Amino acid sequence: xxxxxxxxxxxxxxxxxxxxxxxxxxxxxxxxxxxxxxxxxxxxxxxxxxxxxxxxxxxxxxxxxxxxxxxxxxxxxxxxxxxxxxxxxxxxxxxxxxxxxxxxxxxxxxxxxxxxxxxxxxxxxxxxxxxxxxxxxxxxxxxxxxxxxxxxxxxxxxxxxxxxxxxxxxxxxxxxxxxxxxxxxxxxxxxxxxxxxxxxxxxxxxx
Numbered sequence: 001x002x003x004x005x006x007x008x009x010x011x012x013x014x015x016x017x018x019x020x021x022x023x024x025x026x027x028x029x030x031x032x033x034x035x036x037x038x039x040x041x042x043x044x045x046x047x048x049x050x051x052x053x054x055x056x057x058x059x060x061x062x063x064x065x066x067x068x069x070x071x072x073x074x075x076x077x078x079x080x081x082x083x084x085x086x087x088x089x090x091x092x093x094x095x096x097x098x099x100x101x102x103x104x105x106x107x108x109x110x111x112x113x114x115x116x117x118x119x120x121x122x123x124x125x126x127x128x129x130x131x132x133x134x135x136x137x138x139x140x141x142x143x144x145x146x147x148x149x150x151x152x153x154x155x156x157x158x159x160x161x162x163x164x165x166x167x168x169x170x171x172x173x174x175x176x177x178x179x180x181x182x183x184x185x186x187x188x189x190x191x192x193x194x195x196x197x198x199x200x201x202x203x204x205x206x207x
Contacts, residue, residue, distance in 0.1 A: 004095045004102055007112045015179055016096040016172060020165035023134035025089050028165065030082045031130075037077025044071060094163045096176055099183065101143060103161060115161050117183040119145045125173045131165060139169030141176060 004017065051066060084107060093104040103113040120143055127139035142160040166172055 001091050002093050002104070003110050004093060004104060006110065007102060007114065008097070009099065013098045014095050015098055016175055017094065018166050018172070019093050020089065021135050021138045021167060022089055024128070024130040024138050024165040025092070026082070026085055027134055028128060028130040029085045029088075033077050033081045037074050037081075040070075040077060041074040044074060092164065094166065096172075096179060098179070101161070101163070101176070103163065113161055115143055115145060117180045118187050119147070120180060121145055123173070123176065123180075125169050127169065135165060136167070137169075138165045138167055140164045140166070141169060141173050 002017075002019075004014065008014075047068075048066075048071070087107045088105060091104065091106060091110065095102040095104075100117060101115040103115070105111050105113070122144040124142050125139055126142055131138045131140075141163040143163070144158060144160045148158055148160050163172075
């Protein structure tokens with residue numbers, strides 16, 4: 001569900017837009033928690049069978065095992081998180097405009113992450129295992145700013161903004177870099193003040 005227009009500024013133009021491919025997006029976010037949930041439930045199998053056997057014998061207190069939080073944690077890991085990620089896929093949408101990058105998400109309410117070009121410190125392309133296994137020429141673009149670093153006792157931890165599992169990630173990345181460079185140049189050197197020639201381009205480094 002595309003709702004990018006909700007956050008567009010006046011005269012802001014969308015230069016590129018897209019959404020993630022389903023299978024790499026879904027498995028990339030669900031497979032680890034699902035595997036952990038299955039392992040979790042395996043340990044609970046004896047208790048579940050004991051509860052069912054007790055109920056068959058007329059001892060209804062045995063059904064109490066299904067009220068244990070451990071049981072519902074396992075269900076949430078196996079079923080709940082995959083359902084959430086499937087719903088998240090439906091509302092995930094990305095746009096590169098002539099001003100910034102917009103990342104749409106949010107299952108309950110629509111949320112937007114905004115990355116202005118002049119705040120970007122680094123960007124990279126990542127083609128993960130799930131892209132190779134389940135995608136069709138898919139990959140992700142990771143965008144870092146000063147605000148994407150969180151400092152912990154173990155040092156800085158980076159949580160970049162992510163355009164996840166899109167088609168043709170390298171082409172989109174090159175376009176993103178081109179637009180980002182153009183916008184940053186216009187901010188630093190507006191057309192009115194930009195010199196026709198720049199002798200700095202011809203300087204050479206000498207030791």
